[in-house]
Amino acid sequence: xxxxxxxxxxxxxxxxxxxxxxxxxxxxxxxxxxxxxxxxxxxxxxxxxxxxxxxxxxxxxxxxxxxxxxxxxxxxxxxxxxxxxxxxxxxxxxxxxxxxxxxxxxxxxxxxxxxxxxxxxxxxxxxxxxxxxxxxxxxxxxxxxxxxxxxxxxxxxxxxxxxxxxxxxxxxxxxxxxxxxxxxxxxxxxxxxxxxxxxxxxxxxxxxxxxxxxxxxxxxxxxxxxxxxxxxxxxxxxxxxxxxxxxxxxxxxxxxxxxxxxxxxxxxxxxxxxxxxxxxxxxxxxxxxxxxxxxxxxxxxxxxxxxxxxxxxxxxxxxxxxxxxxxxxxxxxxxxxxxxxxxxxxxxxxxxxxxxxxxxxxxxxxxxxxxxxxxxxxxxxxxxxxxxxxxxxxxxxxxxxxxxxxxxxxxxxxxxxxxxxxxxxxxxxxxxxxxxxxxxxxxxxxxxxxxxxxxxxxxxxxxxxxxxxxxxxxxxxxxxxxxxxxxxxxxxxxxxxxxxxxxxxxxxxxxxxxxxxxxxxxxxxxxxxxxxxxxxxxxxxxxxxxxxxxxxxxxxxxxxxxxxxxxxxxxxxxxxxxxxxxxxxxxxxxxxxxxxxxxxxxxxxxxxxxxxxxxxxxxxxxxxxxxxxxxxxxxxxxxxx
RNA sequence: GCUGACGUAGCUCAACUGGCAGAGCACCGGUUUUGUAAACCGGCGGUUGAGGGUUCGAUUCCCUCCGUCAGCUCCA
Numbered sequence: 001x002x003x004x005x006x007x008x009x010x011x012x013x014x015x016x017x018x019x020x021x022x023x024x025x026x027x028x029x030x031x032x033x034x035x036x037x038x039x040x041x042x043x044x045x046x047x048x049x050x051x052x053x054x055x056x057x058x059x060x061x062x063x064x065x066x067x068x069x070x071x072x073x074x075x076x077x078x079x080x081x082x083x084x085x086x087x088x089x090x091x092x093x094x095x096x097x098x099x100x101x102x103x104x105x106x107x108x109x110x111x112x113x114x115x116x117x118x119x120x121x122x123x124x125x126x127x128x129x130x131x132x133x134x135x136x137x138x139x140x141x142x143x144x145x146x147x148x149x150x151x152x153x154x155x156x157x158x159x160x161x162x163x164x165x166x167x168x169x170x171x172x173x174x175x176x177x178x179x180x181x182x183x184x185x186x187x188x189x190x191x192x193x194x195x196x197x198x199x200x201x202x203x204x205x206x207x208x209x210x211x212x213x214x215x216x217x218x219x220x221x222x223x224x225x226x227x228x229x230x231x232x233x234x235x236x237x238x239x240x241x242x243x244x245x246x247x248x249x250x251x252x253x254x255x256x257x258x259x260x261x262x263x264x265x266x267x268x269x270x271x272x273x274x275x276x277x278x279x280x281x282x283x284x285x286x287x288x289x290x291x292x293x294x295x296x297x298x299x300x301x302x303x304x305x306x307x308x309x310x311x312x313x314x315x316x317x318x319x320x321x322x323x324x325x326x327x328x329x330x331x332x333x334x335x336x337x338x339x340x341x342x343x344x345x346x347x348x349x350x351x352x353x354x355x356x357x358x359x360x361x362x363x364x365x366x367x368x369x370x371x372x373x374x375x376x377x378x379x380x381x382x383x384x385x386x387x388x389x390x391x392x393x394x395x396x397x398x399x400x401x402x403x404x405x406x407x408x409x410x411x412x413x414x415x416x417x418x419x420x421x422x423x424x425x426x427x428x429x430x431x432x433x434x435x436x437x438x439x440x441x442x443x444x445x446x447x448x449x450x451x452x453x454x455x456x457x458x459x460x461x462x463x464x465x466x467x468x469x470x471x472x473x474x475x476x477x478x479x480x481x482x483x484x485x486x487x488x489x490x491x492x493x494x495x496x497x498x499x500x501x502x503x504x505x506x507x508x509x510x511x512x513x514x515x516x517x518x519x520x521x522x523x524x525x526x527x528x529x530x531x532x533x534x535x536x537x538x539x540x541x542x543x544x545x546x547x548x549x550x551x552x553x554x555x556x557x558x559x560x561x562x563x564x565x566x567x568x569x570x571x572x573x574x575x576x577x578x579x580x581x582x583x584x585x586x587x588x589x590x591x592x593x594x595x596x597x598x599x600x601x602x603x604x605x606x607x608x609x610x611x612x613x614x615x616x617x618x619x620x621x622x623x624x625x626x627x628x629x630x631x632x633x634x635x636x637x638x639x640x641x
Numbered sequence: 642g643c644u645g646a647c648g649u650a651g652c653u654c655a656a657c658u659g660g661c662a663g664a665g666c667a668c669c670g671g672u673u674u675u676g677u678a679a680a681c682c683g684g685c686g687g688u689u690g691a692g693g694g695u696u697c698g699a700u701u702c703c704c705u706c707c708g709u710c711a712g713c714u715c716c717a
Binding site: 113114115116199200201202203204207208209213214215216218244248249255256257260307308311312315333334365367368369370371372373377461546548549550551576577578579580581582583584585586587588594596598599600608610615616617618 | 642643644645646652672673674675676677678679680690707708709710711712713714715716717
C-alpha cells in the first residue's frame with residue numbers, strides 16, 4: 001500500500017493515494033466542507049486546494065473561520081486588483097501585491113498617479129472580475145519559461161533574477177491576468193465579496209528610497225459583510241478620536257509653522273502633561289530612581305564617544321560655535337550619553353548599585369519633514385527615559401522589577417500591554433557566552449512576570465537583547481511604547497567602572513528603560529484611547545461650577561474656591577449665558593463633573609452634581625462630600641467617574 | 642527627503658467655466674436671570690499660507706518656497 005496518511009485536526013488519520021488533492025479530501029469528508037474550503041494547511045504550510053499531497057502530514061481544510069484564510073483571501077484580492085488595473089490600464093507594470101494587516105495592496109508602475117475616480121473605476125472592475133469567478137490556476141515553470149512569460153514586466157523579471165536556483169518558480173492565472181507568485185490562493189475570484197479600495201499613494205520599488213516610486217493601491221477585504229462594516233466603522237472611529245483634531249477642540253496644544261514639529265501647549269495641555277509627568281516622577285521616586293538634569297547642549301566629543309557623530313548627526317540639530325565658526329555643538333537628541341558621563345564622573349562602589357538615573361529634559365531630533373505627524377512624531381519632546389547601572393548578577397532581579405513597574409503604568413492608564421522578547425541579531429558585539437547569559441537573565445525576568453510574550457529572534461539591539469512593550473488602546477490599535485534594553489557596549493565606550501567586593505574595578509551593565517516613550521506620543525495615545533474624555537485625575541479641568549443665576553454667584557464662587565483649596569482643578573462659569581448653554585459647553589469640553597448651584601443648593605450647602613456622559617441625572621450632595629469624593633478618586637487615579 | 646493631494650475669518654466650511662470674498666459657531670456689546678446639551682438683537686473679524694508670473698481683472702491658471710495630510714523612506 002503506497003498511500004499517504006493525513007492527520008486531521010480532530011486527531012483522526014485518513015489514508016489517501018499519493019497525489020490526492022486537498023479538494024478531494026474535503027469532498028470525501030463532506031460536501032459542505034468542500035463548498036466552504038478555501039485552502040489547506042499541510043504540516044503548518046498553507047497550500048491551494050489543488051496542490052497534490054505527496055507525504056504523510058498533519059492536515060486541515062481552511063474555511064473562512066480560520067484566521068489564516070483571511071490572508072489567503074486578501075492575497076487573492078490583490079491579484080484581482082491587479083487584474084482590474086491591467087484591464088483598465090493595460091500598460092501598467094506590476095510590482096508586488098501582498099496581504100497586510102486588515103487588507104492588501106498592489107504596486108504598479110504607471111504613467112500618472114491614480115486618482116480617486118480611477119479607484120472607483122478599478123473597484124467596479126474588481127467586482128466584475130469577482131463576478132466572472134475565474135479559477136486561480138497554479139503552474140510551476142522553468143526560469144526560461146518565467147522570463148518569457150514576463151518579458152514585458154521589468155519588475156517581475158528583476159524578481160525572477162533574484163530567485164535562487166533551488167526555488168520553485170510558480171505563476172498564477174486568474175482569467176486574463178498572470179502573475180509570478182508563490183501562492184496560495186482561494187479557489188476562484190468569486191470568493192472575493194466584501195472588499196473596498198481605500199487609497200492610492202506612492203511607494204518605493206522594493207522599499208528602497210534610491211529606486212523609482214510605484215503607485216500603490218491599498219484595499220481591505222473580509223469574508224463577511226459585517227466584518228467589512230466593522231472595519232470601516234473602526235476607521236471612522238479612529239478619525240473621530242484623532243488626537244490632532246481633539247487636541248484643537250479640547251484646547252490642549254497647537255502647531256505653528258514657525259516651529260514645525262514642536263507643539264505649543266496651552267494651559268490645559270500643559271496641565272495634562274504635568275499630571276502625567278508628576279505621576280511618573282512619583283512612581284520612580286518610590287522605586288529608588290534618582291532624578292538628575294544634564295546639559296541640553298554638547299560639543300561633538302560626546303557624540304564621538306557615543307558613536308552618534310557618524311551616522312546619526314544628520315538627525316541632530318547642530319549649533320554654530322561663534323568662536324570656532326564650526327557647527328560642532330549639538331542639542332541632545334537623547335539622554336543616554338549624558339547619563340553615562342555623569343556616572344563616570346564619580347567613583348562607584350558595588351554597594352551603590354543599581355544606580356537608576358532619570359531625566360525629563362527636552363530633547364530635539366531633526367526628523368525629516370515628511371516624517372512629522374501630530375504629537376506622534378515631533379522634533380521636540382521629553383522622554384521618561386532612564387538608565388540603570390548595575391552588576392551582571394543584578395540583571396534578573398532588576399529587569400523583573402522594571403517590567404512590573406512598566407505594566408503598572410499601563411494599568412494605571414487603562415491600557416493593556418503585550419511583551420516581545422528580542423534576541424541576538426546577526427550583527428552584534430560580545431561573545432556567545434555573554435549573550436547566553438544576557439538572554440537567559442532577561443527571559444527569566446520576563447517569565448517571572450507571568451505575562452505571555454512573543455519571541456522575536458534576531459530582533460535585539462546590536463549591544464544586547466531587549467524587551468519591547470506593545471500597548472493596545474481602546475479601539476484595538478497597537479503602539480510600541482516601553483522598552484527594556486540590556487547594553488554591554490556603552491560601559492566600554494564610556495569606560496564605566498565600579499569597585500567590587502574584591503576591591504578591584506569591574507564593568508557595570510547598563511539597562512535602557514522607557515515606559516511612556518515620549519510624553520508627546522503617550523499623550524497622543526491617551527487622547528485617542530479616551531477619545532478626549534479623560535479620567536478625573538488626568539482631566540485638565542476637573543469640575544465646572546455653574547450658578548443657575550446671578551443670585552447664586554457668590555455661593556458658587558465659594559464652592560469653586562473650596563474645590564481649588566482642596567487642590568481640585570475647578571473652573572467657575574458664571575457667565576450671563578443660559579444654564580443650558582453652559583451645560584452644553586462643559587459637556588463638549590468633556591469636563592468630568594459639573595457642580596450646579598441653584599437657590600436650593602445655595603441654601604442647603606449642597607451642589608447638584610452632573611457627571612459627564614450621564615445626561616441630566618443629577619446627584620445632590622453636600623459640598624464637603626463632593627470635595628472628599630473627588631479627592632479620593634484623584635488619589636486612587638480611578639479610571640471611571 | 643520622495644510621490645500625490647490640500648492650504649479662504651480663531652474653528653467648520655461656501656464662493657459656477659477667472660468677474661464685488663460669504664455663512665454658522667467662537668469672540669465683543671446690549672437685552673435676558675435662567676433648574677440640566679445652543680435665549681434674542683447688534684457688532685468686530687480677511688494682504689484668500691508667502692513670493693513671483695499670466696491677464697483688463699486671480700481665491701480660481703502657471704512657477705518657486707513654506708506648512709498640513711496620506712503613503713513610502715527614516716524612527717539611532
